[in-house]
Amino acid sequence: MSDVQTSLTFRANAARAIKDAPLRAAMRQAADTFGAKRADAFAPVADLEALRDKASALRMQVLDRLQEYEEMFASRATRAGATVHRAKDAAAAREIIARILTDRGAKTVVKSKSMVSEEIHLNAHLEKEGLEVLETDLGEYIIQLVGETPSHIIVPAIHKNRQQVGRLFAEKLGVEYTEDPQVLTKIARRTIREKFLTADAGLSGANFAAAASGSLVLFTNEGNGRMVTTVPPLHIAILSLEKMIPSLADLPTFIRLLPRSATGQSITSYVSVITGTRKPGEATGAKELHIVLLDNGRAEILSGECREILKCIRCGACMNVCPVYRTVGGHSYGWTYPGPMGIVLTTLLTGMAKSHPLVDASTLCGACDEVCPVRIPLVDLVLKLRERRVREGFSRPMEKRGMRVFGKVAASPSLFSAGQFLSRTFWPLVRAFGGKDVAGRLPGPAKVPFHRRVP
Ligand code: SF4
Missing domain, CATH: 3.40.50.10420 (NagB/RpiA/CoA transferase-like)
Known part of the structure; x- marks a missing residue:
């Protein structure tokens, strides 16, 4: 694992931060405090x-x-x-x-x-x-x-x-x-x-x-x-x-x-x-x-599809509510601006080649959109940057292969049904081997697929 934290090493930075218990405790406490104070301040x-x-x-x-x-x-x-x-x-x-x-x-x-x-x-x-x-x-x-x-x-x-x-x-x-x-x-x-x-x-x-x-x-x-x-x-x-x-x-x-x-x-x-x-x-x-x-770099951002990020008044509210930021802290983002606004601004100011892993640093839950005082559509901007990452050829090979396979399966009703059958059959194994990782914590496939439930 590199000791120099850049936006390109975001995944490694985040993995390291997750193991840092004092950091996580400090982040959680501070973000919770600011979240609660914000709610109280806006109540009247x-x-x-x-x-x-x-x-x-x-x-x-x-x-x-x-x-x-x-x-x-x-x-x-x-x-x-x-x-x-x-x-x-x-x-x-x-x-x-x-x-x-x-x-x-x-x-x-x-x-x-x-x-x-x-x-x-x-x-x-x-x-x-x-x-x-x-x-x-x-x-x-x-x-x-x-x-x-x-x-x-x-x-x-x-x-x-x-x-x-x-x-x-x-x-x-x-x-x-x-x-x-x-x-x-x-x-x-x-x-x-x-x-x-x-x-x-x-x-x-x-x-x-x-x-x-x-x-x-x-x-x-x-x-x-x-x-x-x-x-x-x-x-x-x-x-x-x-x-x-x-x-x-x-x-x-x-x-x-x-x-x-x-x-x-x-x-x-x-x-x-x-x-x-x-x-x-x-x-x-x-x-x-x-x-x-x-x-x-602002003049260039101003003429592009993500120009709304320049509305930002640097309040930091999007960070305090972001589940990714609250877990991994600001240094994991590898550059000056962290959190949801940081994903967008860093990628635009430093270029996709220097920052593409950052665009994954969002669950797209929309909590940032809900608190932004100037209504910056942060989730939309992150999605636009994800599209740009694909266009500019910075997707990970594994992701590209996976999406190609999924595209073929999703376009064929018989392959899609077979996939559903296989996932239901082998899900207990995925859970067992996934342990505490994401696969181990995902909810299993529904017993009856959604489209069969619709009359
Ligand atoms: S909540 Fe909005 S205004 Fe505040 S830092 Fe985030 S993007 Fe900027």
Whole structure:
């Protein structure tokens, strides 16, 4: 089994994760907690379905006119004092950000959570350039200390329990072991707070970008996002193109949906709106603001049959309910984005050749469709990708042979009846040899086939 987990090794990754009892327990507990909190948070929202319709329509409107919104955002943000950069791919984005920092002699960077920065492997690049990069979101800070990547887009350290975090802090920070979450949080805060005050630059993502005012919108819970974007003199924000919303007037729709879907809160602790640089007389805000708009394959997705995945507002709800994600955890997916949205986005952004086993990582149960606040038809998208995998020749030989045989049998009534007879006859053997595997747990064939029961 390979030690390097990629999307191509998904099956091996998943098999390994299934044997990891602490991982499974941590995943189950976290996903159950978020699921229950989400249900409680939406219970009083009487117009939930209308709200989802509205959010979905708004996101579609953005996708239909993305270039127009992007240009409007760039011109309004520039007018407010920001410098807007466009990055076609990951390498271009890394270069732009590294150049901004090195040109200004920056040495230390504090960072708030940004999945796009994970997508382009920004930290590793900046560290190669000699910069010190510190993650300031508690979950990101934990996994940075371990040297891992996030396993959930909202809760990056969802796979760690408090005992593991206690041991990690004792080992890396030289503090006394404790598994008390409050004490652990205080330890992290003490270490990180110093850095906010001395960092040369702050790096953030953004949940939304309001085109009409050129504003960035950040939803955070720990206050670190505000520190990153307002304390250091230089702020660099990186976001992918589809984060646009038409204007701040559309924000309440997403304020009602995103925190409830993500963490089960009716609103996050901080909703920050940043429009340009610090103005004369203002007490806070970066004096210099750079915004990097990343394409990295989005323009191509936008013109394809799976474009609806770009409606995603990264709430993570589809992960919390997905039976595959809940069992194997985020690292098994082998790339930045896990769970149902990750299957689709990873396959589209990295290409079928690098990710085709992922399209099997769904039971097609539809739980993800039911919770998605912007009504992305995730099951349909996964099915489209499965069809594409066949068209592009990445199906497994065994699967191809099996489907060819099944096609012949299903097209012939006599062969089909013979197959039914044989499966009924030999089913006890399949059960016996299948043991605890899938074959051993499948329900047996019906004694009377369905078509004989219909008058
Ligand atoms: S696909 Fe839907 S449920 Fe999943 S993260 Fe995106 S918005 Fe949330």
